[in-house]
Amino acid sequence: MVGLLVWTTSWAQTDTTKSNPAAFDQLFGRDTTLRTAKDVQLKLNMDATYDRPFLSVGKSPVSVGGYLEANTQYMQTDGVTEGLSFQMRRMTIFLASTINRRIKFLTELEFEDGTKEINIEFAALDIELNPMLNLRGGIIMNPIGSFNQNHDGPKWEFIDRPLSSTTIIPSTWSNVGFGIYGKVYRRNWVWAYEGYVTNGFDDRIIVNGENRTWLPATKANEDRFEESFNGVPMVTLKTALKRRRVGEIGISWMGGVFNKFQDDGLVLDKRRRVDVWALDFNTVLPTKTVLNGEWCWASVDVPTTFSQQFGRMQQGGWLDVVHPIVRRRVFGWNTAVLNLALRVERVDYNVGKFTETSDPIFDELWSVVPGISFRPSPTTVIRANYRYLWHTDLLGNPPARTAGFQFGFSTYF
Amino acid sequence: MKTISVLLILSSLFWLVSACDALLPGTPADDQLLDGPIGDLTPEQNAQFLRGDVAFNNEVFTAATGLGPTFVATSCGSCHAGDGKGHPFTTLTRFGQIDETGNTFMQMGGPQLQNRAIGGHSPETIPAGATFSRFTPPANTGLGLLGALSDEQILANADPDDKDSDGISGVPNLIDAPAYFQPQWFHKPQTTVGHTPRYVGRFGKKAAAVDLQHQTVNAYKQDMGITSPFDPVDPINYAVSGQAGDGVPDPEVPGSRVNDVVFYLRTLRVPVQRNAADANVIAGKQLFVQVGCAKCHTPEWTTPQSDVAVLSKKTFAPYTDLLLHDMGKGLDDGYTEGTAKTAEWRTPPLWGLGLSKNSQGGQEYLLHDGRARSVDEAIRLHAGEAAKTTERYIQLGADDRSKLLQFLNSL
16 A cells, blocks of 8 residues: 555656756746757646646546645834734645546635635536647636636745736636637647636625725625626636747736626616736746746726726736746755746736826835745745835825735645 | 855845845834824723724725715725825815805705715715815824813904904804714803804814714714714715615614724824924924914914823914814805804814825825915915915015925924
8 A cells, every 4th residue: 555655646756857857847837948858848828727746546537736835924014014924825735537538627626824715716627629629617717817827836936926916817716617728739839729608707896895996806706606696707718829939928808797787687787897808928038037927907897986996997917037046956856946036016906097186096006026936846946035015005195115024835745 | 065055045044134124114204104193092092093093094885884875985094095184086075055054955965975876876966056165185183182172272262253353253163063972071062042052163174073073973974874873874865865775784883983983083193393493494483473374373282181191281283273264255165064154164283284295196285175286375375364464475575485385394
């Protein structure tokens, strides 16, 4: 039995990058090795769902995996601090099953902040009819931007998730629905598409305790896994193109009606739309420096009876620069990597001007996060970040400044 | 090599820890802040201050928690950024009362326009024929000290018949206090012929609120449509909402929440004057008195005994007399409250004036409706009882005017 376990845990327990550093890059969908290695499959952000380490037991078709991330942080806002906190951000368990060579199932069960939030983030069946045409149904991650699908903690050098990807795009954002996806490879190119119809947003996005348009508020609607708030499906479309040695670019859109415009056959309101667009890209420079970024826009049809405090348009994005400064055997780890990292991010929750004064509406954030990360193996990251964040209120008054240190780890298991 | 690496890492960590303070944003200068408690509160008072702070600045109401059905803002903090003055965006509108006999538009949504509404309701509009006035939210600073003054002290400066012939009268706004009002020893009921006793108002643009509880209960109801045990009825305007409330059982906040907010407002700090030792500021203060501004903007007061120790026997400089003054036709909007006439406005405190930009988006929106875009413009718009003083200000040389403005901006 012990022998069986040792044998079956080979993926996670063995440093597979020992003699093949390309494994590191493959895991992260980066093609840093493509200039030297053989023809390695071109990975896209949309592949992240299955691009994870799994354990399989014997000939069982079921594979198990997961990741864990925890950290400590000391933050201070304008001289006031809540002190030192320890955070168990999330533990996620994956279960995957190859039902047939071309029929797969995967689920992702996430525990956030201890057991404060327990979510099935993903639980979908994939049926391949053709590489160009796959069917997917269940609880799916809406393919908007890159982070929503490619969000596993161990893949990132930063403890906090990107602001725009969590507060404009409500990552991780999943819904019940169906759709199709496919990929085409042509020499150095790969092109992919995804399209889904799912349940979507509800009116919490403009009726919430944040006092602003806040798309993540809709995640509190647990009924979205049971029924649509208004009977109108949300559509999510994404296309991505990648060229070897150049990088990947993705364009995505997600839109639908968020309000209950009728009930019992009676009209209550006009149909109010929410639309989110995102542009994402990643590339690796000849210096092995990885650039990864995303920019998104959200348009919300806020009723005129609402205050301008609720933004009709939001936008934001982030750029991560990760440069490996050491990539060799360290402390006995064969392919350890030490990275310097920098994230610059900006979010504008309310793009527009006050009708009273024609002055710009603010309610925006700027953040800079330098960091250092150490990866003893590709699946584990120990990271230290310093964050400096400026939050300007709606009126554009002097910004509140928050800064602090974070130290933590994230690992697949 | 290993040893060097370990040493390098350890020394980096040491550097990081020792650099912590320098890398963290410090507290803004004391004289730039409006929020925070006044003086040393007891631990129990600190706890209540914090509860009030959270309720005031963090509690956002939604339809599910009682907002509306019609409203102006979703939280207290929406209108008082950093406890400072408001912005035209947060300006509210009152309508319907054209003289001291009362508001004739109460059944049509008066006295305050709720220009926003929750789903299923329509916001109000100003009824035809109603006069109105726009009020920019004031700063919340030092309200507890103003509230601790006795009526006797305030009335000592009143001169309704201008007996000293200086052209300045100064009258109190006499208010029908709400049923929940519990007079303190320093509140003196004022009797007038044919009317039940009324009390001296001291808060609000027209001094229409007797105390901070009155002001707070009104703001919860009129600004946010939030009911409390003190006033458990939603703002209903039959013209736009039928008889429907917001569907949330009343009261929507407990009395203790209101009391916490009142305590928070009572114990908010006062603004600290900046550059007080600057020669121009000192000269400007002398000019302020010399020109006649100080006749209404009373520089200094001392509180009597108060139930909150930090408010007792404190000398402070708000630059207000808390009385009403006729400000002339230019500032007469044709709307009033209590026994104030339409051209009469309460002398606003000037403390914190120089910090207005920090809460008004880097600009200045002064006077009751934010129409003045600078202190200089605000002074020039003073007329009525202030006409002579304004004239004297205009007659000052540019250098002296600059000194006077430097003084005002130091407050």
